[in-house]
Amino acid sequence: MANQMTEMLKGTLEGIVLAILEARPAYGYEITAQLRDEGFADLAEGTVYALLVRIEQRGFVDVEKVPSEKGPPRKVYSLNAAGRAQLDEFWATWTFLAGRIEHLRAAHAGRTGTGTTSTDSGTTQRTTDRTEGDD
Amino acid sequence: MANQMTEMLKGTLEGIVLAILEARPAYGYEITAQLRDEGFADLAEGTVYALLVRIEQRGFVDVEKVPSEKGPPRKVYSLNAAGRAQLDEFWATWTFLAGRIEHLRAAHAGRTGTGTTSTDSGTTQRTTDRTEGDD
């Protein structure tokens, strides 16, 4: 299910996790669980751990080992300055992309008449008419 | 530039192109140019062609060869029923993901005090308190 989701998560999941860590430090298992009951039901555990290793190696997070009552010690990740910068970049990219896509959706809504007649104003008309020529 | 964008486009670019094709049939070069001056400045031509081959093979589009005055004949792609279904799925997935992410942004805004105090209402509190235990 949701192969679509799988591909869409690429590039966004990192930002999502960074945003979660910005709110408060957390460890892998915790993050996985949180994502799961926030709707990402079929998110694999291994995916989150791999991602955490990645952002750790890039220096976006600080790590602290905290002994746990049950199981091995927890690796608690907290966002540092570099991570916050990365998160800002993520938001910038996201904002741009979401803007473009919502723009397309507005055009779609206009065509099908879903009722969502807002969000956009007049950016729709593009001056370039690349269909010139024909015959 | 924008490696962030590169990764974020994975999974979304297909939907973007499908949405463009829903508006009206188009050919590769045209789509690339359109995306370029809509903000995706450093989008590679090869990326679009590869994507078009993919969606053609999956049967989301119908293809028609149209002779061009300059250069080789254009392959004009138009969205068919299967493509429209795929596009619907894309919107569903996108809506969900965008919802989750905007939710995170709202939390971020609240923390930094950007002034964007809306969008969200009460979905923020999560019942699960997975930080139990500690010591």
Place this chain on the structure above:
DNA sequence: TACCGGTACCTAGCGTTACGTTGTACCGGT
């Protein structure tokens, strides 16, 4: 004529990413 740039398409190999699976290690309850 010879060259260059714009149009239009296609391909091969690469790096990144999320997934599935498996394995390790620790603990409490039955």
Place this chain on the structure above:
DNA sequence: ACCGGTACAACGTAACGCTAGGTACCGGTA
């Protein structure tokens, strides 16, 4: 002694976008 939940790690796979090429046709300029 065993099982299940907690917590982390490593392996290989598939999908995607990018880089970096290539082919082909056309008009303008030197």
